[in-house]
Amino acid sequence: MMFDFWIILTGTLVAATSGILGCFLVLRKMSLVGDAISHSVLPGIAIAFMVSGSRDSLLMMVGAAVLGLITVFLIQLLQQGGLQSDASIGIVFTALFAIGVILISRNAANIDLDLDCVLFGEIAYVQWDTLIINGYDMGPAAVWFLGITLLIVLAVIGLFYKQFKICAFDPALAAALGIPVALFHYLLMGLVSLSTVASFESVGAILVVGMLIVPAATAYLLTDRLSIMLLYSVLVGALSSAGGYYFAKWLDASIAGSMITAAGLLFLLAFLFSPLHGLVARFSKRRRMKSMTA
Amino acid sequence: MERQKIKKSPLQRFKMTLGVLALIIVAACSKVEGNTVQATRGENQEIIQVVTTTGMIADLAQEIGGTEVQVEALMRPGVDPHLFKASQGDIQKLDHADMVFYGGLHLEGKMTEILEKLERHKPTIPVSKDIDQALLRSGEDINGTQFDPHIWFDVKLWISAAGTVRDALVAYDPAHAELYKQNAEAYIGKLNELDAEIKEKINEIPEAGRVLVTAHDAFGYFGDAYGIKVMGLQGISTAAEYGSKDVSKLRDYLVENKIKAVFVESSVPPKAMEAVIAGAKEKGHSVIIGGELYSDSMGEPGSGADTYITMVRHNVNTIVEALK
Numbered sequence: 001m002m003f004d005f006w007i008i009l010t011g012t013l014v015a016a017t018s019g020i021l022g023c024f025l026v027l028r029k030m031s032l033v034g035d036a037i038s039h040s041v042l043p044g045i046a047i048a049f050m051v052s053g054s055r056d057s058l059l060m061m062v063g064a065a066v067l068g069l070i071t072v073f074l075i076q077l078l079q080q081g082g083l084q085s086d087a088s089i090g091i092v093f094t095a096l097f098a099i100g101v102i103l104i105s106r107n108a109a110n111i112d113l114d115l116d117c118v119l120f121g122e123i124a125y126v127q128w129d130t131l132i133i134n135g136y137d138m139g140p141a142a143v144w145f146l147g148i149t150l151l152i153v154l155a156v157i158g159l160f161y162k163q164f165k166i167c168a169f170d171p172a173l174a175a176a177l178g179i180p181v182a183l184f185h186y187l188l189m190g191l192v193s194l195s196t197v198a199s200f201e202s203v204g205a206i207l208v209v210g211m212l213i214v215p216a217a218t219a220y221l222l223t224d225r226l227s228i229m230l231l232y233s234v235l236v237g238a239l240s241s242a243g244g245y246y247f248a249k250w251l252d253a254s255i256a257g258s259m260i261t262a263a264g265l266l267f268l269l270a271f272l273f274s275p276l277h278g279l280v281a282r283f284s285k286r287r288r289m290k291s292m293t294a
Numbered sequence: 295m296e297r298q299k300i301k302k303s304p305l306q307r308f309k310m311t312l313g314v315l316a317l318i319i320v321a322a323c324s325k326v327e328g329n330t331v332q333a334t335r336g337e338n339q340e341i342i343q344v345v346t347t348t349g350m351i352a353d354l355a356q357e358i359g360g361t362e363v364q365v366e367a368l369m370r371p372g373v374d375p376h377l378f379k380a381s382q383g384d385i386q387k388l389d390h391a392d393m394v395f396y397g398g399l400h401l402e403g404k405m406t407e408i409l410e411k412l413e414r415h416k417p418t419i420p421v422s423k424d425i426d427q428a429l430l431r432s433g434e435d436i437n438g439t440q441f442d443p444h445i446w447f448d449v450k451l452w453i454s455a456a457g458t459v460r461d462a463l464v465a466y467d468p469a470h471a472e473l474y475k476q477n478a479e480a481y482i483g484k485l486n487e488l489d490a491e492i493k494e495k496i497n498e499i500p501e502a503g504r505v506l507v508t509a510h511d512a513f514g515y516f517g518d519a520y521g522i523k524v525m526g527l528q529g530i531s532t533a534a535e536y537g538s539k540d541v542s543k544l545r546d547y548l549v550e551n552k553i554k555a556v557f558v559e560s561s562v563p564p565k566a567m568e569a570v571i572a573g574a575k576e577k578g579h580s581v582i583i584g585g586e587l588y589s590d591s592m593g594e595p596g597s598g599a600d601t602y603i604t605m606v607r608h609n610v611n612t613i614v615e616a617l618k
Contacts (some may be wrong), residue, residue: 128388258382
């Protein structure tokens, strides 16, 4: 059926974009930045509503995108100021979220203004939200939107692959080589912010946050090379979205939830059986070492 | 050589991905163009498959469509429409449906946008669409664009919704227009009786005691239509957080006005209300929970509140029993 295809394709596009960016975040120990953005955009939509007085999706997205950029900028700033990455993420997103709660309770208490209602989309509905140009039905808007996001991410990462790679593994070396490390950190975080906000609107928060972390973490266990890690991350993401969809069909359950569950299961497999870092491999290695010393 | 090969391979891979992606998008596009919307019932169509969002709307569609329709509601009893999340099965139901009825006025939260877009594919009708805007309630600090979606608690407004459903069915299936008109007329008759019955019952409550305190502000239309002051703890949506100031304000109001009972709702957890009751008790005024009201959804089948009419009657009886 047509909608099977569209939902899996949308899931795969999100998985690919998030999977690529997620690898760099995992290496920099900043995986939770996606979750942080999913909360910290709240003041953005509150301000967008106060300015416009409507819940128009486009305006909400602009507000959210601005706040997303502010979030990653602040996180990066605090981190460069010497704070641990987990603490900087925690401080920025709770503070911004709290401001959002205050803004809404002061200005829009009587109306339905929460992230679930106005910003977060739902992957289940992508096939009906079609893009129409000159009377031609061009297929789901989300596919176009996320496809373009993926292309932008691919283009930027592809162009500066070497720089991003060195910055992720060894910022000190990168600085010594004359690479503007801070600039590339901001560039990466900017990409993360834009792609997550764009994906939130189309498919909802849980899918984006999950896809940003889980496939990249799975790939991290499977290889020690960044290029292979990127590939595995995208593959694991695509497999999770297709597998998760049929899982949801079988259970008659939430599609986004099932996709992330599938990703979680794949992670568990990698965690147990990865030939490099898996539990089983490490265990047998240790036993071999023991028998050698004994 | 070896080094260069390693450096190049990711870029090549990106290019390949790019190519595949472009192919997929192009291939998928051409497929969609053939779709057309079937706006009327086909000759061989056995029965009209109707999908609605809430149970109340399903009940309405079943009453008016009668034997010609098979109605299914997406939201089960006890589900809050503002926060509804569709499962894979729900998508299939929407995809298979011939017609879709929903509440509109942003009752379905973010899903509203999708329902508006679904209209390009099949008849998708908000049952609130024919209601005069002057009769709709709007929040105070809202620029006139946001309305309270809980229209079913004013039976007169629900009669307008019945007319909307009738007209939509007549337009989709003109061959059975007479049947739909008859069904609608009979049902609207029953609704008018219900309206009169509510007014009579509410009169049993002493005038000073006509205050309905609930956990979320779903009963605004009910209050306006039947002369009851409605006090709520939350905003229009069940998702809005209530502040501690709201709790103490409501508590003081209960104590001052000696309100006998407050009510909890089937789709909202009663925790907030319990805080208010405990607060009032500390101040020496005892308030009881007058009972559970159905707000955003009807009762389970067999609960005695599983149709629109029995649900409204349950609410009215509960309120009158506790307050008179």
